[in-house]
Amino acid sequence: MENLNTSVETTGSGSAPMLSRFARTLVIQQLRLLAEGQLTVRETGFEDLVFGDGNTGYPPAELIIHDHSTWRDLLTGGSVGAAEAFVAGDWSTPDLVALLRFFTRNVDRMNEFEDRFSWVTKPTLKGLHWLNRNTKEGSRKNISAHYDLGNALFETFLDPTMMYSSAIYPSAESTLEEAAVHKLDTICRKLDLQPADKVIEIGTGWGGFAIHAAKHYGCHVTTTTISREQLELAQERVRQEGLEDRITLLFDDYRDLEGQFDKLVSIEMIEAVGPQFLDSYFSRINALLKPQGLALVQAINMPEQRYQRALKNVDFIQRFIFPGSFIPSFGAILESVRKESNLVLTHVEDTGFHYARTLHDWCERFMARRDQLEAMGYDQAFRRLWHFYFAYCEAGFSERAIGVAQLVFAKPGNKRESILSV
Missing domain, CATH: 3.40.50.150 (Vaccinia Virus protein VP39)
Structure with missing residues (x-):
């Protein structure tokens, strides 16, 4: 099992498109900064990744990646991208609340990350929201x-x-x-x-x-x-x-x-x-x-x-x-x-x-x-x-x-x- 500071890829690493591999690298770098609770990421073709601190008393969280496009959705879409990927079946978890509590607990770090990369989708989302104003x-x-x-x-x-x-x-x-x-x-x-x-x-x-x-x-x-x-x-x-x-x-x-x-x-x-x-x-x-x-x-x-x-x-x-x-x-x-x-x-x-x-x-x-x-x-x-x-x-x-x-x-x-x- 891989821990915080290493990233070991196995035979599956070359099968994903370059954009998804790049997104995976950036998301993993951010996950290493999350310390409130523990998260395990599982993906076919890769070693398991463990992030955070398992001694904080919080229930452990688990993210199972089924499709490499999930990394791109997480990178550019924030909660919107995560939801879209979940609805599509691109990722799963044995305990959805525990997983979302892990990310919510680390919300300030996640917001910093989202602010850096959401420029791709943010203008569209803001435009749609503006059209939905409550006249x-x-x-x-x-x-x-x-x-x-x-x-x-x-x-x-x-x-x-x-x-x-x-x-x-x-x-x-x-x-x-x-x-x-x-x-x-x-x-x-x-x-x-x-x-x-x-x-x-x-x-x-x-x-x-x-x-x-x-x-x-x-x-x-x-x-x-x-x-x-x-x-x-x-x-x-x-x-x-x-x-x-x-x-x-x-x-x-x-x-x-x-x-x-x-x-x-x-x-x-x-x-x-x-x-x-x-x-x-x-x-x-x-x-x-x-x-x-x-x-x-x-x-x-x-x-x-x-x-x-x-x-x-x-x-x-x-x-x-x-x-x-x-x-x-x-x-x-x-x-x-x-x-x-x-x-x-x-x-x-x-x-x-x-x-x-x-x-x-x-x-x-x-x-x-x-x-x-x-x-x-x-x-x-x-x-x-x-x-x-x-x-x-x-x-x-x-x-x-x-x-x-x-x-x-x-x-x-x-x-x-x-x-x-x-």
Whole structure:
């Protein structure tokens, strides 16, 4: 077995095109700099390569190269290239999360490497992302591209609440459904929902929050989505619950919402806003709340140190899963709040590790339904893409490369005391 500082090639080394051999050399040079955890690379015709430190306590990671073009994809494409090669079957691993956690743990080194070589693909990716910016028309197109893939797809891995956002697990033994319900109840209690409250929700999903709040807290919820498929299923679920008198479903852009409400909820919708429209988002939240109002925003967030770089790049999620998406930092959020509102931040709770577990549960359910997904028309390439998506995000939350938090904002007229006992 080969270790960090040598590179022994055997009879297979001459079979790959020159560009792939050159890419392999450069990628291996970079892998030698990664020290957080241990990675073994296996490739037919070459000695095994071992990188990093096996004494760090992290699970070992393994990368198995099946096609030499993988090296070129890794060199020039970053996370986008890695995903494309995985979907094509050009590489595999016995533990995808462990492998992606290894690279995420060494993210600063990997970013340095990607910045040096991504000039080949970066202009195209940035151009495509710019075309996907979240104007009113663009937002509908972007949301449709993901959420209108078919409600049946999402039903294969979501629990019966149909909550497509981080759950909060009250115990190690909790099921996904129990954790989703606990998250919903946590939100309602943080907002101190009362039967007389008029609540506005930005981002209906499939109606999970609206149904829970109206059913268990007796309030009236007005909620909006711009996904046609979500709207239709949410309407059906509201009818089944007999809550038509307490839930108003809209098919409107959040920028077009009007009225005054006691409470506002937006669960992981901010990621679909885009940096150019973050001010507009908080301006609308501010305008929709009564002088004594409260808002809870559940937001995936980027560490401050990496936010500016993220704005200049396009990752796997933006390219293949959520077109037009972005992850704000707390600094970006609070700057928009400062400029566009008189909202006061009164509470923040990070639940990033709960999201890692949520994604793990989603992935297990998704992978267990391969045959069902195949019969529904979702081919192997699609299933491999979504496997990568779940694992990529689980790795990110597990290593704190990204986080998720519930932020509660109060209007100055709201004098409620601390909610830390929730």
